[in-house]
Amino acid sequence: MIQVKVTQLTREAEGILGIELRAADGATLVPFEPGAHIDVHLAGGLTRQYSLCNDASETDRYRLGVGLSATSRGGSSYLHKSLREGDMLTISEPRTLFGLSREATSHRFIAGGIGITPILSMIRWCVRHGVPWQLHYCVRSRMCAAYLDELCAFGGEVHLHVNDESGSGVPDIQTLIGDVKPGEHVYCCGPGGLMDAVSHHGQQSGIPRENLHFERFTASPVQVADKSERVFTIVLARLGMRCVVERNESILESLERHGVCPPFSCREGLCRSCEVGVLSGEVEHRDYVLSEHEQMSSNSLMICVSRAKSDELVIDL
Ligand code: FES
Incomplete structure (x- = not known):
């Protein structure tokens, strides 16, 4: 986690807030790849992903552009209405899920x-x-x-x-x-x-x-709503636990219900922060971040949205 200070707020267009962030201690920021995003941690346990839009060669600041969502669940509306220059925020290091191909002409x-x-x-x-x-x-x-x-x-x-x-x-x-x-x-x-x-x-x-x-910034509403009818068991190989994943419950929610708290961020299959290795069983991938090849090989899954096709799924937790 990185502590940053909001050093400038700008109105970039109708409904779009520009936010400039610099390290709270004045240190150099972690370099990023073009297309990278950061998680911004907000009050009440909210975490939102925002893309970095400045030049990736800059290490003294990050720039974000945040659109005010008509269906905001607290993230963009808080930033638009309450964030002030001088405020401190906690952010993650940049991650790249949407990078430039170096093979492209x-x-x-x-x-x-x-x-x-x-x-x-x-x-x-x-x-x-x-x-x-x-x-x-x-x-x-x-x-x-x-x-x-x-x-x-x-x-x-x-x-x-x-x-x-x-x-x-x-x-x-x-x-x-x-x-x-x-x-x-x-x-x-x-x-x-x-x-x-x-x-x-x-x-x-x-x-x-x-x-x-x-x-993708948001998951399809259908996909979010449809958590499947199927009940299955998740086996945590390292913890030696078995958890039933009920209908209309994600694997992540089942683990939380059983007192296991793996890392997560978006809970919509968009950010890859809840990725867990698969040891055996058949996965129904529902995320937006694994490539087609990665989904086919099924070495890992996003436990916030993906489910099991088999009765039992053994994961590396
Ligand atoms: S928490 Fe973002 S992909 Fe699962």
């Missing part, structure tokens, strides 16, 4: 709304290293287009798609990815509908799966 970024934040740090890296890139930035209105001046000043290809100016409301996916070249990688971060459309059309148009990269 060029990068195509598709950002929806606040999904611009990890992409902004990726574009900064491209600019610094002279790697070709283009951005499709989809926003509800121009007032919501955070960081647009900075993005346009980079001198690359920036295509702004404004819902309330286009008449159709939704960007044409073919326009976004219809001309992706071999070797070009596509990165998409934004609302679930946009990412699902890019994933679907990308695969249909023959873009290799490994060239498509996604970062």
Whole structure:
């Protein structure tokens, strides 16, 4: 954990708060990769993940952009309404689940709304290293287009798609990815509908799966609600315990009910902090962070959302 001080608050666009953080003791901050995020620990045990949007070569500060969520469960609304310059926050070290491919010949970024934040740090890296890139930035209105001046000043290809100016409301996916070249990688971060459309059309148009990269801020509401009907047993090999996972209960919730408290953060399959090794049994993966290959090999699972297909699952706890 790192103690940081809020050194600047800015209004980046309508409903988007810019937060600058520096180490409380003035020390150098842990370096990060473009696209990385940090966990921000808030009062009441809330933990929220926010992407770092500044230049990854900076070690004296982290910059976040936080969108005010209409369905905020306390995180963004607290930051927007109550956070003040000079406040102290506890954060995690940066983690990268949405990184740039070093094999790509060029990068195509598709950002929806606040999904611009990890992409902004990726574009900064491209600019610094002279790697070709283009951005499709989809926003509800121009007032919501955070960081647009900075993005346009980079001198690359920036295509702004404004819902309330286009008449159709939704960007044409073919326009976004219809001309992706071999070797070009596509990165998409934004609302679930946009990412699902890019994933679907990308695969249909023959873009290799490994060239498509996604970062989700929220899990699908269906997935969160659907914890399955199936009851199964989780065996904790090192602790020598057996716990029944009831219907409508996650493995993590079952472990907590039995007094075991493994690390976690998002509880939605988005952050990888609750990953646990699998020793035997069959897993139904429901997370958004393991690659297809990782899910196939099933060496680990996210205990906040994933479940067992077998009656028993032995995990490395
Ligand atoms: S707590 Fe984030 S993936 Fe499980």
